[in-house]
Amino acid sequence: MTTSGTADEPMALAAERLRAAGMRVTAPRMAVLTAVSDSGGHLDAETLRERAQRVTGRLSLQATYNVLRALTDAGLVRSTQIAGHPTRYETERHDNHHHFVCRACGSIRDVECVVGAAPCMEPRLPEEYDTQEAAVTFWGLCPGCRAATPVP
Amino acid sequence: MTTSGTADEPMALAAERLRAAGMRVTAPRMAVLTAVSDSGGHLDAETLRERAQRVTGRLSLQATYNVLRALTDAGLVRSTQIAGHPTRYETERHDNHHHFVCRACGSIRDVECVVGAAPCMEPRLPEEYDTQEAAVTFWGLCPGCRAATPVP
DNA sequence: CCAGACACTTGACCGATTCAAGAAAAGGCG
DNA sequence: CGCCTTTTCTTGAATCGGTCAAGTGTCTGG
Numbered sequence: 001m002t003t004s005g006t007a008d009e010p011m012a013l014a015a016e017r018l019r020a021a022g023m024r025v026t027a028p029r030m031a032v033l034t035a036v037s038d039s040g041g042h043l044d045a046e047t048l049r050e051r052a053q054r055v056t057g058r059l060s061l062q063a064t065y066n067v068l069r070a071l072t073d074a075g076l077v078r079s080t081q082i083a084g085h086p087t088r089y090e091t092e093r094h095d096n097h098h099h100f101v102c103r104a105c106g107s108i109r110d111v112e113c114v115v116g117a118a119p120c121m122e123p124r125l126p127e128e129y130d131t132q133e134a135a136v137t138f139w140g141l142c143p144g145c146r147a148a149t150p151v152p
Numbered sequence: 153m154t155t156s157g158t159a160d161e162p163m164a165l166a167a168e169r170l171r172a173a174g175m176r177v178t179a180p181r182m183a184v185l186t187a188v189s190d191s192g193g194h195l196d197a198e199t200l201r202e203r204a205q206r207v208t209g210r211l212s213l214q215a216t217y218n219v220l221r222a223l224t225d226a227g228l229v230r231s232t233q234i235a236g237h238p239t240r241y242e243t244e245r246h247d248n249h250h251h252f253v254c255r256a257c258g259s260i261r262d263v264e265c266v267v268g269a270a271p272c273m274e275p276r277l278p279e280e281y282d283t284q285e286a287a288v289t290f291w292g293l294c295p296g297c298r299a300a301t302p303v304p
Numbered sequence: 305c306c307a308g309a310c311a312c313t314t315g316a317c318c319g320a321t322t323c324a325a326g327a328a329a330a331g332g333c334g
Numbered sequence: 335c336g337c338c339t340t341t342t343c344t345t346g347a348a349t350c351g352g353t354c355a356a357g358t359g360t361c362t363g364g
Contacts, residue, residue: 024361026311042234045351063312065352070311083233083287086351100277103284112276124264125252128295130253135235143280176330176341197320215343217321222342238320 010034011055021074031055037079040101041090042108048089049070082108082137098136104145111138162186163207173226184219188229193242194251194260200241234260234289250288255260256297263290 014030014037023029023146031052036043039051049064068089078092082101088108098111113136125131141149155182166189173182183204188195191203201216220241223229230244233277234253240260265288277283293301 026361028312058313060313062314062353066311081235085334100281100283109281110278125261125290126295128298129252130298131252131260131290131292132292134220135291137287137289138277138283139285139287140281140283143278146280146282178330178342180343210344212344214322214345218342269318 010038017076021076023070025072028052028059028063029067029070031059032064033071033076036071036089037091040112042080042088043090046086049085072115080135096133098138100133100138100140100142102142102145103139103143104149107142109142111136162190169228173228175222175226177243179208180211180215181219182202182224183211184216185223185228188241189225189243193262194232194240195242196238196240196265198238232260232287248285250290252290252292254297255291256293256301259294261294263288 011030011034014033015025016028017027017033022068032048034055035048035051039048043051043066045068046061048068049059049061052064053059061071066078068079072079075092077089080088080090080099082099085101085106095112097113100109100111101107102109163182163186166185167177169185170177170181171211184200187200187203187300191200193269193284196202197216197220198213200220201211201213201222204216205211220229220231224231224241227244229241232251234238234240234251237253247264252261252263254261
């Protein structure tokens with residue numbers, strides 16, 4: 001069987017994580033956090049709302065945004081903005097990884113970065129600049145779209 | 153006197169560049185292209201419209217978007233999208249440089265990249281991925297805002 | 305179990321950008 | 335040089351992602 005059974009396990013886990021972060025535990029929060037975790041990342045607010053709704057029965061888009069904001073502020077979720085796409089959300093892994101975006105289908109794939117020694121973290125800027133973070137987006141074609149694209 | 157005189161020189165230059173790109177030469181296009189060039193980059197559509205208007209006398213925002221699209225497609229202008237900001241435009245220099253964005257004041261500064269050997273251009277991805285471009289955005293505090301910010 | 309704080313719903317609103325239809329103007333050609 | 339076609343500009347409406355605000359509902363600490 002694919003549905004239910006131990007389907008509330010992730011919910012309990014989500015509750016755990018919310019509590020650990022000092023947040024109130026509510027159905028929408030558990031549902032959204034679970035949706036973000038399960039998906040493997042890179043879903044937008046609307047999609048997350050749809051998924052969360054399957055559990056909560058009903059969830060306003062506004063609430064979804066509220067929850068995502070709260071989860072992001074709490075460090076449980078990381079948001080990423082890709083040019084031309086709505087904001088995407090993924091589980092915060094504290095590994096400062098980057099993203100590859102397919103120009104054809106829009107799919108997103110994580111790209112690991114050598115932790116702590118990310119070469120791209122060293123901009124050629126004067127000393128006075130306080131560089132806190134580097135966000136790298138790789139653009140190109142994913143294997144599927146590359147194969148489907150007639151090479152000129 | 154501050155106005156006119158040789159003020160139409162950049163216009164002629166813009167006309168030149170448009171023609172070279174095989175585009176029709178129009179007042180809006182010359183004005184916008186000049187505005188992008190003069191500014192040193194990183195202005196949004198609305199600001200560019202204002203500047204261009206000083207020359208053309210009147211220019212719709214829609215036309216500004218049309219022109220910017222055309223210029224971008226023609227490779228004369230490069231557009232950059234920074235999370236939380238409207239799209240910015242700058243003269244295309246074909247040097248694949250990156251951007252530093254101040255979290256406090258939103259100012260943008262170019263960051264040079266070692267041409268041809270950009271370390272950030274080597275994502276750790278399987279062979280089948282066709283990586284065409286890497287966009288790097290550095291986030292932090294510019295000298296001015298850094299000085300103004302009380303260090304905790 | 306109750307109060308107060310915090311979260312959710314609904315609905316209006318906003319900024320950035322695009323779509324659509326008609327008027328204007330660029331430029332090739334006779 | 336002036337016409338005609340094509341492209342571009344103007345105006346106005348619409349879309350999209352997201353936020354603001356007010357009221358109702360629901361956690362959780364005491």
